[in-house]
Amino acid sequence: MLPRSGQDMRxxxxxxxxxxxxxNMLAPAFRQGGFSPCAVTLSGLSAPNSATLRLSDFDEHIAYDGGELGPPVGRLRALDPVAxxxxxxxxxxxADELAAVLTPKLxxxxxxxxxxxxxxxxxAAVAAADLPTIRSLCTSxxxxxxTWITRERLSGRDLVVKPVDSAGTDSVRFVPxxxxxxxxxxxxxxxxxxYGSPISEVLVQEHVKGVEYAVDTFSYEGRHTVNDIVRYHKVSSRRHIALYASMEILPMxxxxxxxxIGYVKGALDALGITFGAAHTEVMVTEDGPLLIEVNARLSGGGHPWTCELAxxxxxxxxxxxxxxxxxxxPDGYPLQLTTLAIFFAVRSAGVVSGLSRLDAIVDLPSCYHLQVNVQDGDYVPETSDLFDAQRLGMAVLAHSDPAQVAADHREVRRIAAEAGRPGGFTIDPNRGGME
Structure with a gap:
């Protein structure tokens, strides 16, 4: 494909x-920075967020079928990628495999x-670095x-089971x-x-209690810089655990x-992350932070936009x-605006209605963004993970006064409780979960 007119290829x-x-935020940003973006997509996967792909943002597109790595490497080598x-x-x-061959310095x-x-x-890698971890077993x-439950004296204790390869709380199960x-x-x-991939192994873990945080970082030359620190509020229902209710970007x-921060940087070192974005989730217990997972990529759901707002x-x-x-x-950030993202959810599957009530959220003093992805008459499943929540939508509040954000958060909950499905269009944090 020929370069676009006026494009800076230097x-x-x-x-x-x-x-x-x-x-999908990367290609426009790289183009603006003077780079030529190339997309590589994997054939055969049913990406739950496939509608977010914009191939028009790219100068090249390579579809990889998951077979021999040689053909895509050959095509990419001709482009002489910088990252x-x-x-x-x-x-x-x-991306790891391609970078090791084509851009080993990055x-x-x-x-x-x-x-x-x-x-x-x-x-296992984080534990090998002498960082505390949640008691876990990987098995098929x-x-x-x-046998492991008995050996670890976890009989009768709450457990969590999840696939070893998943994201967005997909298929995470709570076992009371x-x-x-x-x-x-x-x-x-x-x-x-x-994503349509078979689950062949699971991680069985002790259920630990605490407050969940996420740290977004950008690493270069082995140095980890902190972009934001987020405190999650998640709730559980009878069927699902860790449903996203809201997330707040905290002062550094x-x-x-x-x-x-110290724990997260140690985990990034333990996983050999020296370049790129990462989104690390930890549970802070009374004994300190414990790793939930490191995602060696951007935080999903457009969160970099929310981070920039804050x-x-x-x-x-x-x-x-x-x-x-x-x-x-810089390693760190100034918090310019108290910023809170509120996720929508429904308690039961069915047809949604009364969504026009959500329009009142826009009039709140701190409302910066309201996105509703469904309309009256649409059938929606019971919210079970982040992908379900993103299909419904979200509200983002941002203001210089934290008290205003807190007040508007309560008002969003009140407004949303009267829309969507029986029981409302949000998870009520005061009830401790969904009915």
């Missing part, structure tokens, strides 16, 4: 593997590749899981008291995740953040600046 080609979700980065979860493994440690996309190997056999562990493990093994110097910067812009020659990327 800085070379940047390859974005699976440019879905927040990954290869993943756009979303499904692009992490392939590649994460090849020998730790599996630890960056396989949750079992991830926990329910008998092994039952461990009573249905056999059925849960058996049910997941052999099923498929949101908020109490307790130093311990979180701080004036994000991982996308930092990546572009670094590749353009900036070596003074």
């Amino acid at each position: 800085r070379g080609t940047v390859v974005i593997v699976e440019p879905y979700s927040s990954g 290869i980065v993943p756009g979303t979860h499904t692009g992490v493994k392939l 590649a994460n440690a090849p020998d730790l590749g599996s630890a960056r996309h396989h949750k079992g190997d991830m926990i 056999d329910v008998g092994d899981a039952l 008291g461990g009573h249905d562990l056999r059925a849960v493990v058996t049910g997941l093994l052999g099923s498929a995740n949101r 110097d908020a109490p307790g953040n130093d311990a979180i 701080t004036g910067d994000n991982s996308v812009d930092r990546m572009v600046r670094y590749l353009a020659g900036d070596r003074n990327i």
Whole structure:
């Protein structure tokens, strides 16, 4: 494909593997920075966010069928890429492999590749670095899981079971008291995740209690810079665990953040991450932070946009600046606006109605963005994970006064409780879950 008229090609080609979700922000940013964007997509996967792909943003597009790596490497070598980065979860493994061959100076440690996309190997690598982790077992056999529960003296304790390869709380199962562990493990093994890939291994974990945080970083030359620190509010229902209710971007110097940042940077080192964006989730317990997972890519759902609203910067812009020659990327951020994202959810599957009531959210003093992705008459499933929530929509509040954001948050909940489905269009945090 010929360069577009007036395009500045002097800085070379940047390859974005699976440019879905927040990954669709990369090509326009790289183009603005003087780079030529190239997309690599994986054939045969049913990406739940496929509608976010915009191939018109790219000068080249390579569809990879998952076979021999030689053909895509050959085509990309002819473009002489300066960097290869993943756009979303499904692009992490392939971007790692391509970068190791084509851009080794901007590649994460090849020998730790599996630890960056396989949750079992991830926990093992972080534990090997002498960082505390949640007690976990990676297995493809329910008998092994039952034996491990006995050996670890976890009988009668709450457990969590999840696929070793998943994102957005996809297929995460809560097992109260461990009573249905056999059925849960058996049910997941052999099923498929949101991307259409078979689940052949699961991670069985002790359920730990605390407050969940996420840290978004951009790493270069082995240095990790913090873009934002987010506190999640998640709730559970009878059937689902860790449903997203809201997330708030915190001040960099908020109490307790130093311990979180130190732990996250140690985890990134343990996984061999030296270049690129990462989104790390930790549970802060009474004993300190414990790793939930590291995602060696941008945070999904357009979060870099929310980060820029709050701080004036994000991982996308930092990546572009670094590749353009900036070596003074700050480690940290100023919180310019108190920013809160509120996720919509429904308690039961069915047809939605009364969504016009949500229009009142726009009139709130701190409302910066309202997105409703469904309309009256649409059938929606019961909200079970982040993908379901994103299909419904969200509200973003931002204001210089934290009290205004808190007041408007309560009002969003009140408004949304009267729309959508019986029980409302949000999860009421005061009820501790969905009915």
